[in-house]
Amino acid sequence: MKQLNLGLIGLGYVGKIHLRHGTKLTDAKLVAVSDVSRNALAKARKTGVKHTYLDYQQLLKNPDIDAVIIALPTHLHNVCALDAAEAGKDIFLEKPLASNPKEGEEILRAVEKNGRKLMAGYHFRFAPPFRDLREQMLNGFLGEIQTATATFVGAGPMIMHRADGHSPRPVPSWWFDKKLTGGGVLMDLGCHMINLLRWYFGEIVDVKSYLGYRFKLDFEDHAACVAKFVSGQVAIFHVGWFSLGHQVRVELFGTAKTASAEIVPPAKIIHAIQLLMGKSSQFYLPHFLELKQFIHCLKNDIPPSPSGMDGLRDLEVISKAYANSIQLE
DSSP, rough: OOEEEEEOOOOHHHHHHHHHHHTOOSSEEEEEOSSSOOOHHHHHHHHTTTTTEEHHHHHHTTTTOOEEEEEOOOHHHHHHHHHHHHTOEEEEEEESSSSHHHHHHHHHHHHHTOOEEEEOOOOOGOOOHHHHHHHHHHHTTSSHHHHEEEEEEEOTTTGGGOSSOSSSOOGGGGOOHHHHHHSSSSHHHHHHHHHHHHHHOOOOOEEEEEEETTTTTTSOOOEEEEEETSOOOOEEEEEOOSSSSEEEEEEEEEOOOOEEEEEEOOHHHHHHHHHHHOOOOOOTHHHOOOOOOOOHHHHHHOOOOSSSHHOOOOOOOHHHHTTEEEEEO
């Protein structure tokens, strides 16, 4: 099969991560990027990207591009993914799939109608610690899992620091518009924990949530949820935008043993050295691994995983969590 050519749409925080990794792929080439920022496009050209566009529609018209990575704000996922599918491009779409289940269903229908492949961007599934923990569970090393906890807390848009805990980033106004985001931290970080736990235990049949409003906005900035799975396990997951620290952790409680896994951002100096050496830290490596998996699926005609349906199921759980919520005082 010929080399796959990729286009990247969106050069925000996660888009820049994909730009860095996309230029290092050995079995595909990032040949085009699109963003509304001329400055961002200029920086992309310095990395060797051949084509840059202010309008992503022009990128989609490029016949040499086989697939696109969509790293736009959530409220733009629907229209961009529909356009990409109609243009005959396979799609890697960052989480969450859309702002709500209805838009997610529209994306899946368009992808199926046009015979395209869609992979949802959930990089934690590719983090070695979380993969190893799942292997321990599947191999029976922990016994029967009775309960689990998952935590994802960080600064969030109110104190928008980079994932390494340094260098505050400007906060786009759409972050504070609930109609555009589809929700607060439960949508932003909760979808990650829901997807990870579903990968461990299967579908969620019931969920209840407690939503907190520390910053007095019209969306929740922290949440605690209790989820029951079809397999019988119960898990509690916590997400929050209240901490200058950053933690992503899963703990499984089995009849034989308890085990946990987590990933943490690198220290600032270590991260700088790794960038200069062209390496990915343990924290950013999963982003690279998920892109490699996407390319592998396209080249070998394999249904990608996490799939678009995975993303839709996550949205449905979030919708149910909002419907079954109690507001904390």
